[in-house]
Amino acid sequence: MSESETNPRESDGATVDSDVGDREPMLLRLRGVSKNFGAVQALRHVDLDVPAGKVTALIGDNGAGKSTLIKAIAGIWELSSGEKWWLGNKMVSHTPKEASDLGIATVYQDLALCDNLDIVSNMYLGFEKTKSGVLDEVSMEVRTKETLRDLSVSTVQSVRQLVGSLSGGQRQAIAVARAVMRDAKLVIMDEPTAALGVTQTAQVLDLIRTLASKGIAVLVISHNLNDVFAVADRIAVMYLGTLVSSGPIESYDMSSAVDLITTGTSTRAA
Amino acid sequence: MSTLPEPSVSSNPATGSPSLMARLGGLIGPDLGIVPVLIALVALVIYFEVRSSVFLSADNVTNLFIQAVIYIFLGMAEVWLLLLGEIDLSLGWVAGMSGSIAAIYTNVQYAWPWWAAFLAALAVCTAIGGLWGVIVVRLKLPSFIVTLAGSFIVEGILLYILDKVFEGGGAPVQEKVLSNLTQGNLTPTFTWIFVAAVVAAATGVTLARERARRRADLARTPTYRIVAKLTALTAFGVILAIVFNTNRGTFIPIEGMPFAVPLVVGVLVIYSFVLSRTKFGRYMYAIGGNAEAARRAGVPVNRYRIYAFMLGGFTAGIGGLFYVSRLGGYSSSSTDSTVVLYAVAAAVIGGTSLYGGRGKMTYPVVGGIILAVIINGLVLIQVSATMEFVVTGVVLLGAVTVDSLARRSQNLLK
Structure with missing residues (x-):
């Protein structure tokens, strides 16, 4: 039920994924994840892979479903349908406790300090x-x-x-x-640089790279494409509740990313 | 591990050693803490001593401490709530309830042993606090309104009990232990032993903590700061002991430290320990600072709210025992509805924040002493009782303003 017209995952993204998968199972795999709030479909059949030791940037316009997706991963929302796989094992209970016991930590914008x-x-x-x-x-x-x-x-x-x-x-x-x-094992960050100045943004981006170099998977929501291209290994673009495109950062450039965010498609992608 | 520099001492680049101002700042700590309040206290004491020569007499100082004890306990009770950003306006009447229960049941009519009556009184106060807590948490009502309503309810019930039990509407203190809470004294020898024990314990705990930090190679508290603190404590203890041990009786000798002082110190030490050295205390601060963060960290926030109300009621209950002991009984004419404002005042004047998350148990001790100094001093210099309210109100207003300004400047930093 893939609604994406261009999907770099199908082309050279797949080789990267299987490359990781050969050595060890993917850290987090979402398959066909949907979430409805009443009649509203916030997430539609999302397939996403989050490999360990890589920074995955989750981008998309307001209301594209980014926050719903990370809350689904963190166990705050139960899925309407679909599966979550953690290190090759299917996750069963979908509670915040299960997520944090497995090693999924979410740093929300308010930081909770x-x-x-x-x-x-x-x-x-x-x-x-x-x-x-x-x-x-x-x-x-x-x-x-x-x-x-x-x-x-x-x-x-x-x-x-x-x-x-x-x-x-x-x-x-x-x-x-x-x-x-x-x-x-997986740190999810919601707009970590949104309220920061130049120096502090650089510090946080350094921190994100440090995390990845320690083998920790990082999933970052960001509106700032400069930051995304500075820090991410992979990109996942959401548009109206659908994951329209995902793959290694090399398959994208600034303009194709903007196209995907605003229209869900890009003639320029990969 | 030892690469992080000492927090509060900024180095003077020219000399490489901490400057004098930095050292002074180091004594005070990262925030101003209790020091400005202590300065205000000293200024007040000097003022009243200049105006009235008996202010610093042994008799009056002892009297002043007994007076302060009630404010101190009520202030400590309020700190439990203020730390969470809550407030309990019924504490004055809860204290009255405690004192009345203790007085009634130790009375010849019932003749309970003192401890049973005390326990009953404290249990009732804890339960009342718990009730407010449950209402605030379950019905999600502001504690301000719940406890304001509660204060009327407790007042009514108390007056009803007093009228019912004693036709004249009073419960006189007829029991030795209850009376001795404020009338009894340690012998001069035990006064010295007590002071020495407190200083020794403080020194021991401080040194043990420093040794543990040194072993773990952590930044140490500067020595001058430790020395200054312990010296101040020792000097204060010695001066108090000398004052208390001065004979203040006219016919028979009355000397020694009032029992109330070691009792206050005991409660202070226990409460401070709980607040600063246990998970329970840590969660109290966390909830006051950011309840949502505490909740996400797994703290059962609502249960802790109820605990705070219970501890507030319990502590006000202790204050009530001293209150009734000092008054010599509780009657329907002891209707002192200002007491609860003294409770809030003692806590806030000492530096406890009304916005939650900031405060220590030492604050209401200093705040309570300041209140007692003002009230006692104004009487001595023969200012009318009405002015006493005005001055106390102005002081409270000033303290709240300082609190609010401190909070605003903290927010500006971000």
């Missing part, structure tokens, strides 16, 4: 380490520093700073580090 707590407390919120009932601040602080250093987050002065005093890019980094510390 407590400004009145310091970095360590935010990193461990809900998962605090305790020693006989008392918070084990020393080991939490040590681990926080290690995680931030692993991700090359060098701009924060002290992990005992209140998160409220951090810049937008730093806050994004803390939210991501929080997911990574919890052994996330």
Whole structure:
């Protein structure tokens, strides 16, 4: 039931996918995923592959279904139909808990940080380490520093700073580090650079590349095509609830991406 | 691991060592904290001492501390709620309820043992708080209105009980332990032992914590900061002990630290520990800072809200025991509806935010002492009781303004 007229996946995208698939099963595979809200079809038969260690950019206009798709992946929405496969196994329950247990972490635009707590407390919120009932601040602080250093987050002065005093890019980094510390295998980021200036955007893009280099799959929603082309390995374009095109970044250029976003087709693609 | 520089001490590039201003800043910590409030307290004390020579007499200082104890407990009760961005306006009457229950059941008529009456009183107060909490959480009503309504309900029930139980409408304190909460004193020797024990415990805990941080190669608190804090604590303890141990009786000697002081310190230590060293406390702050973030992190937010209301009721209950002890009984004419505003005032003057997420249990201690200083001092310099309300109101207004400004400047940073 593919409604896409141009689909790079069918051409050279397929070779990349099978190339990954030969060595290990695809990290996340969506097959025929649909989601209805009453009469509204928010997602229509979406097939998407998210490989480990790659940055996949999910692009599309407002209302194209990007947010619905990531919420479906994160287990917040149950699917109306379709299947989710994780490392070759079919996912059964579709709950946020199942998703986070498997290692799917979502960093929403609001970041869900407590400004009145310091970095360590935010990193461990809900998962605090305790020693006989008392918070084990020393080991939490040590681990926080290690995680931030692993991700090359060098701009924060002290992990005992209140998160409220951090810049937008730093806050994004803390939210991501929080997911990574919890052994996330797939980090989903919703518009990570939307509210950031030039320097901070660069920092966040670096962070995304660092994640990928550690073998973590990153799925980024972004409106900024410059960022997408700067950071992504793969692109998936949504148009009116349908995944109209997906494949390696090399199959696209700025103009074909814009065509796909605005009309769902492109004569210039691949 | 040790590459991150110390947070609050910015280095002076010229000398490479922290500048004097940075050191002063380091003493205070990243936010201003309690220091401006302490400065205000000292200024008030100096003012009243200049105006009235008896203000700093041993007798009056002791009196002032007893007075402060009630505000302190009510303020601590309110901090549990303010931390979550909630408020409980019924706490004044809840305290009255606690005091009345304790007075009635230890009375000759019932003659319960003191502990049973205290437990009953505290249980009732905890339950009342819990009830408000459940209503706020389940019906999703603002706590301001729920507890305002609640305050009328508790007031009515309390007055009904007082009229029913005692024809004259009063419950006098007739029990030694209840009376001793505010009338009894430690012996001078035990006063010194207590002060020494507190200083030793504070030193021990601080050093142990520093040792653990050093072992893990984490940034250490600058030594001068530790020394300054412990020195201030020791000096304060020694001065208090000397004042309390001065004979303040006219016919028979009265000396020693009032029981109320170690009891306040005990509750303060327990509450501070819970807030800063346990998951429970961490979640309280998290909910106050960003309830949605706490919920997504798996914190049962609504259950914690109810806990906060229960702890508020419980703590106000403790305050009520001291309240009735000091008044010598509770009657339908002890209708002091301003007490609850003192509770909020003590918490907010100390620096607790009305917007949630910011506050410590030490704040209402300082705030309560400030309130007691103002009220006590104004009486001494013979300002009329009506002016007392005006001054307290102005101070509360000032504290709320500072809170709001602090919040706004924090938001501007982002």
